[in-house]
Amino acid sequence: MRVLTEQQWHWYYWGKYLGYPSCCIDFFVENAGKDWWMDKIYPKGFKFKGSGFIPCKSCNKLPEEQIIKRINYRRKAPVPFPQEIDFEIEEAKMEEMLFKGELK
Ligand SMILES: [Zn+2]
Structure with missing residues (x-):
């Protein structure tokens, strides 16, 4: 089993808090930090660019409405995707949920 770094856990829990699909979180955690990955995997760009997701x-092949629905169904953050959240405010809430074991 692979051990995640602290940075990777950070991404993982933010992904959960924001309601991102598990497959996308895993994919991101696996690849982010490799400086070549974006251009190589998405030569034509990807959906929701600039949203943080x-x-x-x-999932990049799915219709946008379908992805938005999936994300908002699981989302813990108070504003629906693809609206931006205030990370400074949300971080405390995210950490509290994490501490209580509510972030799954
Ligand atoms: Zn996915």
């Missing part, structure tokens, strides 16, 4: 390869 990067879909995995298969």
Whole structure:
């Protein structure tokens, strides 16, 4: 089993808090930090660019409305995707949920 770094856990829990699909979180955690990955995997760009969410390869092929629905169904943050959250305010809430074991 692979051990995640602290940075990777950070991404993982933010992904959960923001309601991102598990496949996309895993994909991001696996690849982020490799400086070449974006251009190589998404030569034509990807959906929701600039939102902070990067879909995995298969989710990137889904209709946008379907992805938005999936994300908002699981989302813990108070504003619906793809609206931006205030990370400074949300971080405390995210950490509290994490501490209580509510972030799954
Ligand atoms: Zn996905």
